[in-house]
Amino acid sequence: MFELSIFQSQDAFLEMLQSRKHLLDGNRNLSLENCTDEEFLEYFFAIGILKDNRTFSPHTIKAYRSDAKTLLSFLAAHALSFRDIGFPEVKTFNRFMIETYKPKSALRKLEFFRRFLEFGFNTNFYSTRLSVWIQKPQIQKGHVADSNGNRTIMRELSTHEAKIIIDCFSKAVKTQKNRPQIEARNRLIGFLLLTLGIRASELIQLNWGSFRHNNRGELLVDVLGKGGKERTLPIMGETASILFEYRKICDDSTDINPNVTEPLFYSIYNKIDPGVNKKRLSYAALYKIVKEAVNIAGSNPSVSPHWFRHTFVTSLLEQDVPLAVVKDLAGHADISITNLYLERIQEDRMHDHLKNVRF
Structure with a gap:
């Protein structure tokens, strides 16, 4: 498992890109077909997550890092790399998230995974759109379900x-x-x-x-x-x-x-x-x-x-x-x-x- 690094801005990413022109295809579109797993994760955070120079709170950045580490831990436990991800791996990870985490946490981690796979498809890292196989848990927004997952408990005060x-x-x-x-x-x-x-x-x-x-x-x-x-x-x-x-x-x-x-x-x-x-x-x-x-x-x-x-x-x-x-x-x-x-x-x-x- 490698360390997560995140570009602080798109400007930093663009400066880096100028020195790595092999990441551009003939139409000067971003293509990560030949990059390493470490490079792919770095680029995903730089332009797939930290886009439009938005300012994220430390809490949000911490959540994104946590979601990335969850994915990395899962892959390491099964001796897989990013390029090994296919239909069986997507479904297995999907099921593992739902069985391991509460619905709200599972939903967030699966949304991170969906964006990860979608970014991979759009940059030629993956040849097929694997994100279509993700099935997210249904939750009530704003509140939490009871211990049996039934009626919603209101997280509010009189x-x-x-x-x-x-x-x-x-x-x-x-x-x-x-x-x-x-x-x-x-x-x-x-x-x-x-x-x-x-x-x-x-x-x-x-x-x-x-x-x-x-x-x-x-x-x-x-x-x-x-x-x-x-x-x-x-x-x-x-x-x-x-x-x-x-x-x-x-x-x-x-x-x-x-x-x-x-x-x-x-x-x-x-x-x-x-x-x-x-x-x-x-x-x-x-x-x-x-x-x-x-x-x-x-x-x-x-x-x-x-x-x-x-x-x-x-x-x-x-x-x-x-x-x-x-x-x-x-x-x-x-x-x-x-x-x-x-x-x-x-x-x-x-x-x-x-x-x-x-x-």
């Missing part, structure tokens, strides 16, 4: 439960140094998770320059979501107050300036010296804050940052916000994802519809 946990975010501080600043930061994190329904990766990527006012003077925030897709979300009154209070306590400017690229959330355990770049809060640090708040609240220990996103979507739909509006606010790729929440809400309301019916 509004009351969510507020109790949010109130504990400011208590999730274990140091006295810079305590007021850390308490203010954690409180804002909780409110943004609940009132915006943003993903953890979206939250930690926010900059002070992400905020702006619209023509009516209302505060908005521009969020960079999955696949580099941008969406604009409204900041409600209480959350806006907590935002500006956080900036004041940290001695940061409260003037709205779209050109400011400093991170909204950063590590403030140590004194921040003027002129020194602020270290953006990591996902691990955010996860730890959420878990500590959940522990203090005595809530379900399984609660993670993403639970607040599910809670946000459900809360809006329960208050009859139009489905299409909720889809846009949540940044769902397809309205069918948002509709899963609505179907569950309607099921819960069945008895309400029939409470005045008499037979």
